[in-house]
Amino acid sequence: MKSILYVLTALSVFGLALWAYQENYRTQQVVKETQLLQQKIGVAQARLAVLNAEWAYLNRPDRLRELADLNFERLGLLPLRAEQFGRADQIAYGEDPDLPIVDPIELQAITETQALGEVQFP
Amino acid sequence: MTRTPLRPLARILDARARGENPKAIERENIHQRHEDMKDRARARAEGRLLVLGLFFFCAFSVVGFRMGALATSEAQEPLANAPGASIAMQRANIVDREGRILATNLDTYSVYAQPPLMIDPIAAADQLVAIFPDLEKERLVKDFTGKRKFLWIKKRVSPEQKQAVHDIGDPGILFGPREMRLYPNGRLAAHILGGSGFGREGVSAAEVIGVAGVEKQFDDYLRDPANGNKPLQLSLDLTVQAAVEQVLYGGMKIMNAKGASAVLMNAHTGEVVSAASLPSFDPNDRPRPPTSGFDPSDSPLFNRYVQGVYELGSVFKIFTAAQAVQLGLVNSNTIIDTSGPMKIGRFPIGEFNGKNYGEISVADVIVHSSNRGTGRLALQIGGKRQQDFLRSLGMFDPTPFEIVEAKGGEPLKPKKWGELSTVTISYGHGLSTSPMHLAAGYAAIANGGHYVSPTILRRNGPQYGPRVMSESTAKQAQAMLRKVVTDGTASFGDVAGYDVAGKTGTADKPKPRGGYYDDKVIATFATLFPAHDPKYVLIVTLDEPSIVAYGEKRRTAGWTAVPVAAELIARIAPLLGLRPRLEPEAGAAITLTSN
Numbered sequence: 048m049k050s051i052l053y054v055l056t057a058l059s060v061f062g063l064a065l066w067a068y069q070e071n072y073r074t075q076q077v078v079k080e081t082q083l084l085q086q087k088i089g090v091a092q093a094r095l096a097v098l099n100a101e102w103a104y105l106n107r108p109d110r111l112r113e114l115a116d117l118n119f120e121r122l123g124l125l126p127l128r129a130e131q132f133g134r135a136d137q138i139a140y141g142e143d144p145d146l147p148i149v150d151p152i153e154l155q156a157i158t159e160t161q162a163l164g165e166v167q168f169p
Numbered sequence: 170m171t172r173t174p175l176r177p178l179a180r181i182l183d184a185r186a187r188g189e190n191p192k193a194i195e196r197e198n199i200h201q202r203h204e205d206m207k208d209r210a211r212a213r214a215e216g217r218l219l220v221l222g223l224f225f226f227c228a229f230s231v232v233g234f235r236m237g238a239l240a241t242s243e244a245q246e247p248l249a250n251a252p253g254a255s256i257a258m259q260r261a262n263i264v265d266r267e268g269r270i271l272a273t274n275l276d277t278y279s280v281y282a283q284p285p286l287m288i289d290p291i292a293a294a295d296q297l298v299a300i301f302p303d304l305e306k307e308r309l310v311k312d313f314t315g316k317r318k319f320l321w322i323k324k325r326v327s328p329e330q331k332q333a334v335h336d337i338g339d340p341g342i343l344f345g346p347r348e349m350r351l352y353p354n355g356r357l358a359a360h361i362l363g364g365s366g367f368g369r370e371g372v373s374a375a376e377v378i379g380v381a382g383v384e385k386q387f388d389d390y391l392r393d394p395a396n397g398n399k400p401l402q403l404s405l406d407l408t409v410q411a412a413v414e415q416v417l418y419g420g421m422k423i424m425n426a427k428g429a430s431a432v433l434m435n436a437h438t439g440e441v442v443s444a445a446s447l448p449s450f451d452p453n454d455r456p457r458p459p460t461s462g463f464d465p466s467d468s469p470l471f472n473r474y475v476q477g478v479y480e481l482g483s484v485f486k487i488f489t490a491a492q493a494v495q496l497g498l499v500n501s502n503t504i505i506d507t508s509g510p511m512k513i514g515r516f517p518i519g520e521f522n523g524k525n526y527g528e529i530s531v532a533d534v535i536v537h538s539s540n541r542g543t544g545r546l547a548l549q550i551g552g553k554r555q556q557d558f559l560r561s562l563g564m565f566d567p568t569p570f571e572i573v574e575a576k577g578g579e580p581l582k583p584k585k586w587g588e589l590s591t592v593t594i595s596y597g598h599g600l601s602t603s604p605m606h607l608a609a610g611y612a613a614i615a616n617g618g619h620y621v622s623p624t625i626l627r628r629n630g631p632q633y634g635p636r637v638m639s640e641s642t643a644k645q646a647q648a649m650l651r652k653v654v655t656d657g658t659a660s661f662g663d664v665a666g667y668d669v670a671g672k673t674g675t676a677d678k679p680k681p682r683g684g685y686y687d688d689k690v691i692a693t694f695a696t697l698f699p700a701h702d703p704k705y706v707l708i709v710t711l712d713e714p715s716i717v718a719y720g721e722k723r724r725t726a727g728w729t730a731v732p733v734a735a736e737l738i739a740r741i742a743p744l745l746g747l748r749p750r751l752e753p754e755a756g757a758a759i760t761l762t763s764n
Contacts (some may be wrong), residue, residue, distance in 0.1 A: 096259075096274060103270035103353035108411030126412070126740055129666025129749035 175199060259348060260377050261391045262400035263362065263384075265407045266442075266627050272362055272384070272452075274377075275351045278331050278344040280322040281372065284313045287341030297322065297342075300333045313341075324367060325349050345372045350384075352452045358410050360446045360472040361403070361572060361625060364455035380455065381470075383625060385573045402627045404440035409433065412740045413443045420733030421447055421711065426692075428466065428712035430473035431737060432608045432623075436615035436697065436706050437631040439624050441570070441608075442745070446473040464681065466712070473710065474604045475570055475578040481607055481710075482676030482726075484695045485597030486543045488610060490535050491646040492558045493546045495638045501532040501645045507542040513589045518544050521725075535649040535672065536657035540596045547595030552586050555594065561637045562610040562620060569622045570605055578603040597674055604693070604708045611695050614650070615703035618643040651700040659694060661731040664738045666749030670703070671696030671734070673726035678713065689713045692726035694734040699747060709734040 115124040175198045181191040263272040287293060290313035298306045301323060312320050325347060326334065334342060350365040363382020367375045376392075379385035387401055413431050421429040433443040450456050450469040459468045466477065493499045507526045511518040518541055520526070526537050534542030547555055559565065567578050581601035583590040593599040605623055612621050617640045619633035638646075650670035654662045658673045674693040677685035692711045697703035714729035715722055723729065743749070 093276065097276075099270060100273045100275055100351055100353055103273065104351075106269075107354045108357060108407065109355060112411075112415070127743040128739060129664070129743060132666070132743070132749050132751065134751055 173198065173202075175202075259397050260350065260365075261393075261396045261398075263391075264400045264402050265405045265410075266402065266440075267406065268400075268402070269407045270353060271358065271403065271405070271407070272350060272352050272365075275349045277325050277327070277347050277349045279324050279347045279375070280326055280331075280334055281343055281345060282313065282320050282322055283341050283343065284315070284317055284320070285341070287313060287339055289339065290314050290341075293337055293339040293342060296337045297334070300330055321370075343372075345374075347375055348377055350377050350453075354407065354411075355453070356449050356451050357407070357414065358405055358444070359449045359452050360474075360574070361405065361444060362452050363572065364452040366455075381574065382452075382572045386571050403625050404435075404438075404442060404627050405444075405625070406442050406744075409741050409744050410443045410445065412744060413737060414445045414447070414449070416737050416740050417445050417709070417733065418447055420709075420736065421714075424692075424711055424714035424716055424729045424733065426711040426714040426729070428471075428473055428477075429733075430477060430604055430708075430710045430712075431734075432474045432604050432706075432708045433741065434608045434612055434623055434706045434708075436612040436621065436703055437633075438628045439609075439612065439621035439632050440628050441623050441625055442705070443741070444474050444605075446471070446477075472572075472574045473712070474708075475568060475572065475575040476603065477710070477712075478578055478581060478601045478603050479678070479691045480598050480601050480676045481604070481691065481693050482597040482674030483538045483540075484607060484672045484674035484693050485594065485600070486535055486538060487614065487646055487650060487672050488559065488562065489543045489546050489550070489555075489595040490531055490649060491614060491638055491642055492550055492555065493531070494645050495558075495642040496550060496554070498549050499531050499546065501649055502530050504528050504530055505534055505539075505542045505545055507534065507539045507545070509541060511541045511544060513544075513592050516589055518592060532649045532652055536652050538596075538653075538658050538673065543595040544592040547591045548588070550591075552588065552591040555591055556586060558637070559594075559600070561635070562606075562613055563622070564600065564602055564606055564610065568603065568605045568609065569624070571625045575605070578605065580606060597676065604710050607693070607695055608706050608708045611697060611706045611708070613637050614643050614646045615697040615706050616643075647697060647700065647703060650697060654696075654700075658725075658727040659731045661727065662694065662696065662735045664698075664735050664742070666751070667698055667738055667742045667747065668700035668750065669696050669698045669735065669738055670700040671731075673731060675725045675727075688715075688724070690724045692724065692730040694726050694730035696734055696738065698738055698742065699750070704747065705745065707734060707737060709737065 115122065118124075175195050176191065177194070177198075180194050184191045184194060259274050262270055262274075265271055282293075284290060291310060294306055294309035294313055297309060298304050304322070309322075322342070323330075331344060334344075347367075352359075352362055352364075361382050363384040364380050365377050365384050366380045368378040369376055379388040379391065383401070383403065384391070390396055391401060413433060417429050417431050420426075428447060430446045431443065432441060434441050448469045456469060458470055459465065465471055466473070471477070490501075494501065499505070506528050507520075508528070509517075509519065509525060520540055521538065524537075526533070526539050526542070529537065529539070529542065531542075531546070533539075534546070550558075556565075563569075565580055565582060567576050567580075569575070580603075583594075583599050590599050609621065609623050612623075613619060616631070616633070618636050618638040620635055620637050621632055622634060624632075647670055650672055651668065653659050653672050654669050659669075659671055662669050662671055672695055674691075674695070676691050676693070677687070678689040678691055679685055690713065692714050694709045696707045696709075698705055698707065709730050711726075711730050711733065715724050716728060717723070718728055
């Protein structure tokens with residue numbers, strides 16, 4: 048009885064040691080991956096910061112104003128003024144859509160008869 | 170183990186033969202056996218103690234070594250849970266109210282030299298001067314061939330310059346990484362942002378410190394690594410600021426002014442949406458403060474809207490009128506005698522161009538900007554109450570505006586506040602304040618009577634301070650200011666689509682050694698808009714404007730500051746999202762489109 052207990056204990060120690068050994072290496076692997084990812088995040092953030100700075104530099108008001116002046120003929124951009132505001136009722140309604148043609152007629156014939164002057168439309 | 174018998178036969182027989190008691194032999198043997206057993210037990214116990222001792226020794230050694238190692242090694246962040254720790258060391262960005270970048274960081278390089286490592290110092294100096302024309306060749310050669318072990322060549326270089334220096338190929342010329350502060354919008358909002366410089370410098374890094382403006386005011390916040398990805402959000406609006414600077418610059422040129430400033434403030438929250446001071450500078454390349462010259466206001470670094478402490482003139486009249494209404498002494502229709510002569514002590518109080526308006530209402534005192542009218546109101550109010558009112562509007566202390574320069578904008582008030590001071594200050598002479606003070610004062614009128622402190626930080630919702638006047642007083646004051654524009658001195662201030670209310674002020678500039686110039690003025694126009702429900706306060710100040718109109722040289726605010734302010738409002742009001750008042754005739758200008 049006692050010896051079985053001893054054997055079981057020894058086996059469980061082996062098992063735990065093996066598990067701890069594996070966990071140790073797996074943890075180290077994960078830490079390495081995390082470091083790599085963090086490096087990548089750092090690089091990406093640095094690049095993002097540069098891109099943001101560049102975006103802000105390209106969109107600086109002075110440059111946009113110059114571009115608007117240069118392309119005035121094409122874009123016609125002017126500063127926003129009070130006159131450019133309007134009321135909703137000042138906007139024209141869109142044109143009514145054409146009614147569906149339910150009874151098609153032969154156009155050719157009409158134009159020919161018109162040309163001959165035989166049919167007079169009121 | 171061999172077991173020795175307790176009664177060995179040989180000895181028993183021997184003892185019997187001699188007539189001795191054989192039991193004695195047995196006892197002796199038993200005793201012997203017990204002794205042996207005791208010895209073995211002790212030896213085993215001692216062995217166990219030794220093992221246990223060794224075990225404890227090892228365990229304590231391990232603990233001790235670990236503690237020692239922890240105590241002597243550098244502290245380190247746990248690797249697994251510090252996301253982006255490397256990048257958070259950067260100085261935080263500064264953004265406008267919409268999140269657009271006003272200041273950010275860029276990685277760049279500095280160039281330094283270690284002369285002992287150099288191979289051909291003369292040729293290196295030659296090529297460096299070719300890359301950086303501002304370096305002096307003689308000096309470089311002297312440094313490179315002298316005793317120096319280390320010197321900085323350039324604090325910041327562009328990538329192209331770095332490559333060119335790298336191509337020199339001298340092992341004694343080296344690069345150190347640098348973080349550089351970049352203001353992508355150039356001169357925009359230069360006085361607010363201030364600028365930055367390098368603090369302590371090392372080869373591998375240098376700290377960036379703010380030297381002026383919000384960069385210095387919030388230096389601790391910006392440098393705190395915990396705020397690395399939390400930008401500092403200002404109340405400025407980039408678009409509005411750009412429009413204000415452009416229009417103000419044009420106005421300054423047309424009016425032949427040597428300087429100009431504009432402050433646009435939200436009357437309810439105290440947020441300064443735009444603040445401009447011209448001439449300005451580029452914070453990317455901040456000029457050095459002037460070391461010579463008499464007048465600090467000649468430097469582009471001079472921040473006119475907080476440091477420009479001048480007597481602002483008639484714009485103060487509305488405070489006198491508002492207080493008189495608040496105290497119940499008058500209302501806007503009460504008739505005031507403005508006829509002369511009026512003398513306080515030896516000093517006569519006159520009107521602009523020696524006019525005489527006779528008996529007019531309080532509203533007309535403001536409309537015609539009558540000095541004697543406000544003077545008489547102030548005498549009714551009294552100096553003590555006048556001081557209390559102006560103090561409650563923040564006119565006696567530097568503004569709480571969060572840029573370092575604001576602390577220098579200490580108002581100048583008379584040492585002795587006598588009757589003469591009471592009268593002159595009622596029309597804005599004798600008390601010097603900055604345009605920012607004036608903006609806070611006008612905001613109290615605009616928002617219905619609450620003091621609001623001007624701020625550069627983004628706020629959510631109204632930030633009303635203590636009440637300084639009643640709602641009805643504020644309404645009457647607004648109506649008077651509106652009348653100034655419709656039929657008073659600020660008739661050029663009418664803006665199509667937006668009702669403007671405001672007051673002009675023209676004050677002679679003081680000479681540095683006392684007295685006033687005859688031909689130099691500060692022209693101010695303080696406005697609220699839209700007049701029916703004021704949301705914004707705009708203060709425009711022109712320094713020494715003069716134009717020729719109708720064959721006469723004009724310097725008054727009505728001819729100079731007012732048209733500039735009107736153009737400013739016409740440009741920025743749509744950008745601020747204010748809905749114009751639509752007139753029927755405005756329809757003609759609208760292009761009707763449909764698609």
